[in-house]
Amino acid sequence: MGKFKVIEKLEAAIDFNFEHGNKEKIYRYLINFDDNRIIECMTIIHLNDNEPIDVTIEISNMYNCIVGCRFCASGSLPESRTFLKAEDYLKQVEICIKESNINLNDYPKLYVAFTGIGEPSVVKEEVAKGIMLIKERYNNVEVNIATTGFDNKCFEYWNKLNLPIRYFQLPYYSCEKDKIKYIIQNAPKDYDLINNIKEAIKYRKNHNECRVKINYVVMEGINDSEKDVEKMIEYLKEFKDDIIIKVSYLNYTEKCKENNLHSPSQKEMHKILNSIKQAGYDCYLFGTENNTELGCGQLVQNYICDENSKSIRSQNFIRKKVMN
Numbered sequence: 292m293g294k295f296k297v298i299e300k301l302e303a304a305i306d307f308n309f310e311h312g313n314k315e316k317i318y319r320y321l322i323n324f325d326d327n328r329i330i331e332c333m334t335i336i337h338l339n340d341n342e343p344i345d346v347t348i349e350i351s352n353m354y355n356c357i358v359g360c361r362f363c364a365s366g367s368l369p370e371s372r373t374f375l376k377a378e379d380y381l382k383q384v385e386i387c388i389k390e391s392n393i394n395l396n397d398y399p400k401l402y403v404a405f406t407g408i409g410e411p412s413v414v415k416e417e418v419a420k421g422i423m424l425i426k427e428r429y430n431n432v433e434v435n436i437a438t439t440g441f442d443n444k445c446f447e448y449w450n451k452l453n454l455p456i457r458y459f460q461l462p463y464y465s466c467e468k469d470k471i472k473y474i475i476q477n478a479p480k481d482y483d484l485i486n487n488i489k490e491a492i493k494y495r496k497n498h499n500e501c502r503v504k505i506n507y508v509v510m511e512g513i514n515d516s517e518k519d520v521e522k523m524i525e526y527l528k529e530f531k532d533d534i535i536i537k538v539s540y541l542n543y544t545e546k547c548k549e550n551n552l553h554s555p556s557q558k559e560m561h562k563i564l565n566s567i568k569q570a571g572y573d574c575y576l577f578g579t580e581n582n583t584e585l586g587c588g589q590l591v592q593n594y595i596c597d598e599n600s601k602s603i604r605s606q607n608f609i610r611k612k613v614m615n
């Protein structure tokens with residue numbers, strides 16, 4: 292296992308739409324885990340007004356994500372990929388709890404989310420090992436997994452194991468091949484969202500506690516027109532009773548700026564949400580119109596790794612940032 296030294300921290304308390312509440316307290320950590328490699332992990336305290344709902348610890352499973360989503364800095368770091376180990380997942384959970392100085396007894400639920408840097412399906416065995424290791428240490432933990440389904444055998448693999456998976460989250464950017472390829476730059480040739488949803492639902496049939504979320508990340512000019520929404524509604528209709536659609540704002544990152552990717556206005560987002568609701572889907576709005584600077588790879592994007600000197604260099608002047 293590496294060194295796991297916290298080298299930067301970002302704290303924020305923000306108004307934020309999510310399924311069961313409206314506020315978040317966030318402690319995001321940039322971690323030097325291996326001399327010249329950096330990852331991010333984060334403690335999120337979810338609140339409804341001031342009532343605590345849960346603590347969610349978001350962890351990374353890779354350095355330099357294999358998927359390469361166009362809006363995300365995590366997939367475009369200038370060095371070879373590194374897959375983390377089960378012990379590294381547990382270490383991130385421990386760091387997050389310790390550094391954010393929280394008492395788990397103060398919160399009704401503890402969730403660990405594979406929603407940080409990395410694609411869990413590609414390391415499905417390690418993810419299963421990691422979940423079991425985390426469960427040994429935190430008995431009441433439940434797990435959220437966000438996956439593009441790069442390795443579409445992951446659902447079948449996890450299905451055979453007794454894991455406390457609370458939901459799978461699969462991204463939806465479009466049902467048009469060229470748009471998918473534009474956003475998911477390294478999408479495998481056989482990438483098939485419909486098949487992935489079917490596999491996730493199959494898992495759900497055997498594990499009633501697990502839900503399937505479709506993360507519709509709305510981007511102006513890419514997938515936000517009335518026609519785009521209609522197409523999505525039609526595309527997903529066979530799964531209507533088995534999925535929840537999370538209508539998400541795109542978090543601000545440098546990559547978004549570079550590629551001119553952003554969400555439509557709040558008014559438009561509500562209009563889209565209503566259309567999906569009217570079509571009979573279970574759905575909710577996720578995120579905020581404001582630039583929270585909390586997007587995937589938000590801290591990582593400020594650093595590059597120098598292969599020759601094997602050291603981390605910061606591209607910008609970095610400071611500990613505290614927002615109230």
Ligand code: SF4
Binds near residue numbers: 356357360410587
């Ligand atoms: S958004 Fe997630 S899956 Fe996409 S490149 Fe970033 S870390 Fe990887």
